Amino acid sequence: MTAPAPAHVIADDAEALAVAARLAAEFRTGAAARDAGRRLPRAELDRLSASGLLAVTVPAEHGGAGVPARTLAEIFRRLAMADGSLAQIPQSHFVYVNVIRRQGTPEQQKFFYAEVLAGRRFGNAQSEAGTKHVQDIRTRLTAAPDGSYVLTGVKHYSTGALFADWIPVLARAEDDNLHVAYVPRDAPGVTVVDDWDGMGQRTTASGTVRLDAVPVPADRVLPHHLTFQGPQLHGAVAQLLHAAIDTGIAGGALEEAAEFVRTKSRPWFESGFDTAAEDPLLIQRFGELDLRLRASRALLAEAARAVDAATADLTDETAAEASLAVAAAKAHSGDTAVEITSALFEVAGTRSALDSLNLHRHWRDARTHTLHDPARWKIQHLGRHVLTRTPPPPHGLL
Template identity: 45%
Template structure:
């Protein structure tokens, strides 16, 4: 996840050190109950079941800041971690549209949990685009056995986007040295795909290194204290001369020197997550309005469910969320087309379609989280209900990258025919 804000170098005191973390299983180990999903239908049904399982505990986990260790393990066992693994490597190879539906279903049930696998799917796409056949076979196989990928991409304390975490190629081996922040999912991961820089003859190049969570020198700190997305495992990761194998290093700069779908693929997952949080807010608002809200005195009706201005506002939220869904579905088709035939034009079209979806899903999710209180009344703000988590989660997650630049990308493309830049934040 890319953090576009500049945070002071001084760090907050960690809320709690991370647990030792999960260990990668041997390559020959059995799946130990992990399912392998084979179709889009199975993926959507598994997502519906899992969403129903985690929804009842979402409020308490957010309130108490309880990391969802057991829920993450059940998610692994469900097979949903592996749904984007291509069919030729044993996975379901679901379409982008199915993936976004899965993400939205889970985010509606728990916006915190919906964020955890985002970078897992992102890393799998980076692997698909830039990895060798041997790397794909190795990591896809591990994912299908239930292993999880986190991320260590973002860095703070500087006003630029230069990656200061280094890949050191020395005679005695290859090492990763540096520090990352906003590492969503790293706490729960078996592998932490880490964006590093390396000095080469042609200049600085970037690589995505799949670092074992259990490797000596890796420290994962549970120090994320944002007011939203509180239990996503988005803490810090420190790398102290962590030895890595060349087989774990995937080219990254090279994947943006040609048209690829890494950027729009990553962004559409964020859009689906935002839309899901918005739907969760709307679903929470409906019973609260029916059971607790009062009509305004000037409405002249006996029930809030008959208040004409409340109905108008509620209808507006519903329409905007459904419009966001439609733009996400449309953009997903463009991403799939670009994956099949990546050209300058197809990838640009996908990026612009996703930018539009991201712009609308951002405003729709924030609107839903805010209107929940306006339409529910003062009672909706009571801590016992925990309804503030929808707006808090939407507000924090939609800061992932500035939506104003989505509008700019769309406008520049439509008016001037300028293709969006190739990077992971468009």
């Protein structure tokens, strides 16, 4: 593993948001070209690492800013407004930093937090194809005689793995309990294949990870199954970031649609106005879309506040409230992202469909990202809670 360039250490929430805004402005330039040519954002990710933004959730006692969920969600929203693909890549990074906070020993926390502060990136090797369902994990972590482990399996949709320094791998031990093994990207037996060919999020490199008898020291394995024995926020934090990405994609698309109408669209001849931006029917539609986006942003902020409140006082009740708030934000933001990215063409007109402009990347990113997990089940959990006060299930996707 090669040493990264020294990373800046961000001090607080205000600096984290300022850095996110600056990087988003940089990443917006060239986002359309990166998508069109499927040019992977290696340089941009190196900038992200060097900025210190990937270490903002490292607790203060370990040298980080320890920012709350509301700040982290806003960071992701801003990045996704600029580039919906690039913003998706570090989502797993923060999820697996959070696993270390919950399940790492003091020694593991000291080691891995130092890695993150130095600019190291976590990818993921979590999902598998061809199994019964998403939680049917068949990758195996087998104990060796010396107390270490051997890791074997194949993972798909491994966003961030190609660009990672460490790949957290979700696997089952011999007792069938779930663990996370943190494996160096260049470890013997690890192969990362850039075979992602999705119509959207083209530059996330969410391909395949093959694990062929990968040796794993015992101190690089965390007992993830313990996360779900008691109140937890693992799924709420992960889903909050997905909701922030959807909200950001929607916001970026609405901004680009408005700019297009102001500068490039012709007025419809029946309107009687000199510019398209004066057309009252377009004004009405933009108002409707803005209203929907504002609702998604409000739900995202409320969900982040619920996660922060539960973090400060973690009980079954506060964890359930956080999960429900995040479920509402995720369901709403997904619909908003698909609606606004589709409406972009409705309000901007025929020219907006030109492939050379690549405005369709917003819709492709939204449509692809919102397939991550079905919103209909989140709505089911909200409905059950309203009718029968049934708490949401404590799994990692809610």
